[in-house]
Amino acid sequence: MQRDTAQRRAIRGVFNQENRPLTPQELLEGAQVTVPQMGLATVYRTLKSLTESGTVMVVDVPGEPQRYEIAGKDHHHHFSCKQCGRMFEMDGCPGDLERLVPDGFVMEDHEVFIYGRCSDCS
Template sequence: MERNTRQRKAIHTCLEQAGRPLAPQEILDQAQALVPGMGMATVYRNIKSMLEAGEITTVSLPGGGDRYEIAGHGHHHHFHCRACDRVFEVHACPGDMQKLTPDGFVLESHELTLYGLCGACRPM
């Protein structure tokens, strides 16, 4: 059984409140407000154990570092802002991707990442 430490609770709270995938540095920055003095090694140690426990999942971006989000969101995609580097959840899906696969292939899953500028970064 995993220990439910103050640090782990703080990380879980940060991920829940963010409502979007967070990079380890974002987790650290937000968790330090709840547990002053928390270090990056503690964040990585807790991420590892939370992944193993199935509490969180990894969001891997091509050419970018991994982000983490609370598990159990169901099928969804992501939007990556090229200006601020934040990642947001997209709760829509273009649908049946099987039609895009070559003849004779069977699609098992897909991931879609949209790239652009978020509302805070887009020019007005």
């Protein structure tokens, strides 16, 4: 990432505007608003360099392709809208997950996904 191109500005713009975990497809569609001829390969290439530089990070989602979100945010979890398919961030964390862990098992990380309707769809 040595040159500042319209494509990269558009992708960064979508991240900043949406502020939620985005699929490559969502990024493509969002970026094509300002750069209509953008191709999916450019999205993947840009995501790769943004990930390697630590600007964005991968979010693995159950039963869906990977999403990408801006790195460095406070600990949070995700809400997936069954209607529109968009995924949102939720601040905070359920406490006391340790009590779920069976004896002899060691907890290192955790993920929480809540499913339902977002404010636009409910």
